Structures are given as C-alpha cells and as structure tokens.
Amino acid sequence: MASQKTIKIRVKRYIPEKAEEPFYSEYDVPYSEDMVVLDALNYIKDNLDGSLSFRWSCRMGVCGSCSANVDGKPKLTCSSFLKESKGDSILVEPLSHFRTIKDLVVEIDVFVKKLKSIKPWIIRNEEKPIADGEYLQTPEQRDLIKQTSMCINCMLCYEACPVFDMDNDFIGPAAAAISYRSVMDSRDDGAKERLDILTSKHGVWDCTYIGECSVVCPKAVDPALAIQKLKAMGGISIIKSLLPKKK
Amino acid sequence: MDKEVRSYEYKPSKTWWLGNRRYALYMVRELSGFAVAVYGFIFLAQLFTLSQGPLAYDALLGVLLSPAGILLSTILLVFAIFHSLTWFDLTAKVQPPSMKGKPVPRKIVVTGTIIIWLFISYFVAVFIFRVG
Numbered sequence: 001m002a003s004q005k006t007i008k009i010r011v012k013r014y015i016p017e018k019a020e021e022p023f024y025s026e027y028d029v030p031y032s033e034d035m036v037v038l039d040a041l042n043y044i045k046d047n048l049d050g051s052l053s054f055r056w057s058c059r060m061g062v063c064g065s066c067s068a069n070v071d072g073k074p075k076l077t078c079s080s081f082l083k084e085s086k087g088d089s090i091l092v093e094p095l096s097h098f099r100t101i102k103d104l105v106v107e108i109d110v111f112v113k114k115l116k117s118i119k120p121w122i123i124r125n126e127e128k129p130i131a132d133g134e135y136l137q138t139p140e141q142r143d144l145i146k147q148t149s150m151c152i153n154c155m156l157c158y159e160a161c162p163v164f165d166m167d168n169d170f171i172g173p174a175a176a177a178i179s180y181r182s183v184m185d186s187r188d189d190g191a192k193e194r195l196d197i198l199t200s201k202h203g204v205w206d207c208t209y210i211g212e213c214s215v216v217c218p219k220a221v222d223p224a225l226a227i228q229k230l231k232a233m234g235g236i237s238i239i240k241s242l243l244p245k246k247k
Numbered sequence: 248m249d250k251e252v253r254s255y256e257y258k259p260s261k262t263w264w265l266g267n268r269r270y271a272l273y274m275v276r277e278l279s280g281f282a283v284a285v286y287g288f289i290f291l292a293q294l295f296t297l298s299q300g301p302l303a304y305d306a307l308l309g310v311l312l313s314p315a316g317i318l319l320s321t322i323l324l325v326f327a328i329f330h331s332l333t334w335f336d337l338t339a340k341v342q343p344p345s346m347k348g349k350p351v352p353r354k355i356v357v358t359g360t361i362i363i364w365l366f367i368s369y370f371v372a373v374f375i376f377r378v379g
Contacts (some may be wrong), residue, residue: 014255016254022255072266078275099256100254100255100256100257101253101254101329103320107252107254132274162263162270164257165259208277209337210269210273211269211273211340212269215269223361225340225341228337228341229341232341
C-alpha cells in the first residue's frame with residue numbers, strides 16, 4: 001500500500017505562559033489536492049496538537065475570521081490551497097500588524113474601534129414611518145456601493161499596509177472603504193459627519209497610496225481607490241466649509 | 248473587571264520594504280519625490296542668481312554644466328521621469344474617466360496621458376531651444 005503523502009506545516013506560535021518570545025512548531029499533515037491551510041490547521045488541532053489556537057468560522061471566505069500570513073502573504077487560510085505552495089512546507093504566521101494574544105489569534109480591538117468610529121450604519125436626518133416601506137435604490141445607485149459593500153472585515157488590508165504598521169492610529173483601508181460605501185449610499189445623510197471624521201488627524205490623509213491593501217483583498221474591494229476618492233471629497237468638503245455660507 | 252491580556256507586539260524591521268516588489272517601488276517613488284524637490288530648489292536658485300545679475304547666473308551655470316552637475320541633472324531627470332510616470336499611473340486609478348457610463352480602461356488612460364505629456368513636452372522643448 002502506498003504511504004499517504006504529507007506536507008510540513010510550520011506555524012509561528014506564541015504562548016505567553018510558556019515563553020516570552022514567539023517560536024515555531026512543525027507538523028506533518030496528510031496532503032490532498034483539495035485541502036486548504038485551514039483544513040491543515042484543523043487537522044493539527046484535532047490530531048496532533050490541541051494547544052494550537054486560531055480563529056475560524058465559515059470556511060468559505062465570508063466571515064473574515066481566519067486571516068493569517070501564509071508563506072509571508074496576508075491571506076484567508078480557508079481560501080489558500082495547500083497545492084498553491086511552491087515548496088514542500090507551508091509557513092503560517094499571525095497577522096503581524098496586530099498584537100498576538102496566542103498563536104494565530106490576534107487582538108482586533110484596534111480595528112473594531114476604528115470601525116465603530118466611522119459609524120458603519122445608515123444615518124438619516126429624518127426616519128420615515130415603517131408603513132411607508134423600504135428605502136429603495138436604483139441599480140445605478142446600488143452599483144456605486146457594490147464593490148466596497150463586499151468588505152468582510154478580515155483585516156488583511158491592515159496587514160498589507162505599512163502606514164498602519166508604523167502608526168496604529170491611522171484609520172486604515174477597511175474602515176475607510178466602509179466609510180466610502182456609507183458616504184456614497186443614496187439612502188444615507190451622514191456624508192458630512194463621516195468626512196469630518198475621515199479628514200481629521202489620523203484620517204485618510206495618512207495614506208500614501210502604496211496600494212497593497214487592494215492587492216491582498218480576498219473580496220476584490222479596492223480600499224486604496226476608496227481612500228483617494230475620500231481625499232478628493234474631503235478636500236472639497238473642507239473648502240466648502242471655509243466659504244461664506246449663503247444666507 | 249477586565250483582566251489584562253498578555254500579548255506580543257511584532258516590531259517592523261528596517262528592511263520591511265525589500266521583501267515585496269510593490270513596497271520597494273513605493274519607496275523609490277517616495278525617494279523620487281525628494282529628487283523632484285531638489286530639482287525645484289535648483290530652479291529657484293537659478294531664478295535667484297538671475298535676479299543677482301549675469302555674473303552670478305553664469306557662476307551657477309558653470310557649476311551645473313560641470314561633469315558633476317551634469318551627472319546630478321541626469322540622475323534627477325531619471326527620478327523626475329519615474330515620478331511623473333507613477334503619477335500618470337495613479338491618476339488613472341484614482342479618477343478614471345468614463346465614456347457612456349463605463350470607465351475607460353486604465354491602460355488607455357495611462358497611455359493617453361503619457362502621449363499628451365510627451366506632446367506638450369515637445370512643444371515646450373521647441374519653444375525653449377528656439378528662444379534660447
């Protein structure tokens with residue numbers, strides 16, 4: 001009987017109770033063409049080392065929980081096939097622009113706070129009665145926000161952003177893309193409010209348009225573009241606020 | 248009460264930009280901005296010496312036309328061209344024009360703006376050399 005083909009999975013670990021510094025663990029995992037990195041991690045957890053910690057949920061690139069660096073690139077582990085790896089081993093590391101709590105689990109409060117700050121919900125000047133029905137959109141209005149609506153908050157764009165690495169206060173790609181989505185939403189009245197936040201200190205101006213955030217996005221969102229458009233809108237908004245108001 | 252969670256912070260290395268082609272190109276783009284600023288400074292120096300009279304202007308021109316001056320100008324020119332090209336590329340991304348409701352493909356916008364740039368540069372060069 002032919003022996004089962006295996007692949008080496010090298011995982012960067014951090015166990016604060018065990019060591020001050022991160023270290024690497026290696027595992028030999030049965031290999032098959034249809035396996036993704038998350039499958040390999042689950043195999044390790046179930047069969048080889050129950051102490052390995054990582055986040056995951058949907059297994060289909062929707063929840064954005066399983067983000068990590070796979071062979072040095074920010075990816076969703078549920079969408080990274082083992083067969084895509086060029087070598088005979090795969091390196092899995094936590095997102096390095098966030099503090100590591102344990103193994104591949106990172107502290108996400110810094111992102112959640114940013115998300116909350118840009119009010120990712122519909123802001124209305126006046127709510128219409130429920131009896132009047134839904135707030136409808138035309139297909140053209142929907143098209144304006146379709147791409148940025150695809151964001152799954154996986155934070156891979158933050159991992160790809162050197163500006164965020166240098167300055168954690170920077171609003172960052174995902175929060176800005178989600179803001180753009182709200183600003184462009186035909187049902188929303190909060191554009192001015194959001195642009196004031198986005199053009200304040202640590203807002204969109206910190207972006208130097210490296211563009212890697214858009215490259216790594218697993219949902220083909222273009223946060224870099226959204227930020228540049230917000231800069232243009234923010235600039236116009238600032239100029240308008242400086243002009244004398246019409247009586 | 249919240250219990251303090253121990254966590255580990257990775258420090259970025261000084262060579263973070265060498266591991267990714269796009270990061271490296273970004274650093275060159277930023278550096279080329281410095282070269283453009285130096286070129287602007289030289290231009291201002293030329294204007295200043297011009298206001299000081301032909302003697303001062305000729306002295307500066309002598310420095311600029313020395314082998315070291317020409318080498319510096321060549322390096323600045325390469326960086327300035329690179330910087331300009333990256334801006335045409337970025338402009339096509341940031342403000343893609345649309346025709347009949349559909350965005351014009353990026354390659355067409357970049358190529359078009361570069362052709363317009365070369366066209367204008369040609370007439371500027373002709374004007375300068377004829378007047379000169």
